[in-house]
Amino acid sequence: MAEYTTPGVYIAETGGPPPPIAALDAAVAGFVGIAEPVPGAVPPAHGITAAAEFGRYWSTAPVLADGTANVLWAAVRGFYANGGDRLHVAAVPPDGDPAAPVAGLADTDAALIAAPDVQALRPAAAGATMEALVALAAVPLSNRMALLDAPAGLSIAALRDWRRRFDTPAAALYWPWLRTTGGTMLPPSAIVAGAIARTDSERGVWKAPANIALMDVTAASVVTTREQELLNPVGINAIRTFTGKGPLVWGARTLSSDPDWKYIPVRRFAAMLAASITRGLAWVVFEPNGPVLWARVREAADTFLTDLWRQGALAGDRPDAAFFVRCDTTTMTAADIANGRLVIRIGHAPLRPAEFIITHLALATAT
Template identity: 30%
Template sequence: MPTYLSPGVYVEEVASGSAPIAGVGTSTAGFIGRIPDSIDIPEPNPNYDPSQPTDETTNPTYITTPFAPVKAGEVKLCTNFSEFKKFFGNFSFNSYHRYLVHAVYGFFNNGGTRCYVVRVAERHHITAEFLEETFGAIDEIAMVAVPGIANVNINNAIITHCQNTQDRFAILDSPRDWDDDTWKTMQPGDENLPGRSDYAAFYFPWIKAFDPAYKINNPNTDAVFNVPPSGHLAGIYARVDQQRGVHKAPANETIRGALGLQYNITKAQQDGLNPQGINCIRNLNGNIRVWGARTLGGDANGEFKYINIRRLFNYLRESIDQGTQWTVFEPNNPELWSKITRNVNAFLTNVWSTGALFGNTPEEAFYVKCDEETNPPEVRDLGQVVTEIGVAVTKPAEFVIFRISQWSGSQ
């Protein structure tokens, strides 16, 4: 306490006791791609002479130049597609590099603004340990995808990473080429699918997109190429988060840049996939739309069968975690309990006002309890302060039903 030795007026700054909890970001993606040490990328030929006969051997419009991406394991932040090209190269002829380029391009094209990208030289390098080493310390990442690599072991490693961090979500691609008998009966745990998890979403089928490199190599074709949808989906997640909020299911959204689908799925076929948490992408009235919003496993995941519910809880947990770090080593007394209650109440009231929580009033939507009941002497002796929080979340209207009957109006 200050010491006062002479008469006078003393003005002091006193902490208000209010430490507002700010919501964390939910729109940053982490991409892993398999890229060789050198890539051949088609570039405009600076020596091309349009006045000369067009002979691709003596006067080519384009030439291929080697490009060396950043070293394997080095993570780069990209805030636009031009930054990505500087580190990892433009559209190319290499298959796995092509998948990553399309994914990142689709991410930004569909509304994404920030992503971290890391390359591996070989597919088997993608493990849970590798993900922890590269992405573990980057709290900003909220989504993880490995575009075009639908290996079960790799997908399980991504899921394990997301479950361990508890603040990020896996977006998984289906295998590229499946026969009808395989995809029509697939379910989590099959040979081609990872086990069920409410920290992951699985999308089928691949989408068709224009490929500039393919057009250069095959000028007489439409250059439409099958690409994995995970990057585009990550962009849609970001777009919906920004426009509506993380509580809105990232479904019934048009995929920008999608020109078609590898497989066209009917409603009857989706009836067998949706309960398993296989999210279908469908062509509806000429629009390529995301027509599923379930976590991998669907009905078996219980209260976390919807993507937006899991991601909302990730958001709440991470926001409260980061926003209450100031409480560590504070005196564990009723004053601290009231500060925690007040700050968490204020944060959840803001969340409720966005429509994320169900209830006509904040009191109906959530409760926060931090008092002598949750913190008896034996808990305080352990150095713990316990706060109990309950929230009522809004669930998506997945099945919209109208009951129509004839009505004989009276005169």
């Protein structure tokens, strides 16, 4: 603080730079499922950060009280074996409705949401649970992606038919089911969620979570190249096993028919961007809506996007080729300003994965 020695009137500038915008963590997972709670144990609001913590709040016995397998516990172990970090668990007892706890994830920061045991334990209720996950992920500015599971044992034709009930960029579907080293049959959502979290940590949310190995599991069935030719165009991501390699995630598509939202990293990055900027500009509410505020908003968003560009998250060899930020009289009318509406227009150039690698070969003849 300045030291004042002479009586008088002084003016102290208090503006300063706008608060920085922080990127939300898109790798936080949220599982709904069937579990037996430990009496008196209350799960922490921030979720759990290791598989061992699951046992503090829910039973890790291999069989539940109703005689069914404890699939959720196997899914949690698989999530952490594949690189998962923080996880929210919303569970119901064996006699409960597995779709009911989906709404509980809305109050968490879970961004990868799944129901990894429902198809195995409550197939009759699985459809409603998957639809509830999609509805939650599709909420505007939610920063969520639903990882769906189809029923086990479907033919390729039946799998394609099951997939037709969804058309959304906020969900992804993987196939086939997996077998853990402990022998449990699991739909792939929990395992893939861990692998996505690992990719986010190592590379960033803009990297396609594909061509990555899955740990401690084997594929329950083999997806051939011919079968993937039928799955990939409809957005079903195959898990392939190649000679000398374990199971690899070999697809990165959403369940959207909109070509702009075909790829998982494009959707996840855009959702993270929108949610982060919205939360990061919360300080703007009730500020005087004029040029000084608009300049501060532009500065905050520009700084955030420039940092992402420097990390390699955006296409374009210069910031002005990678994004734009507008907040001025070109984005707001006089009526907007009079009615307290501040309108920001942000555009960004997303990175799309190199899905098809084409090499042109030519034979040079000796002269």
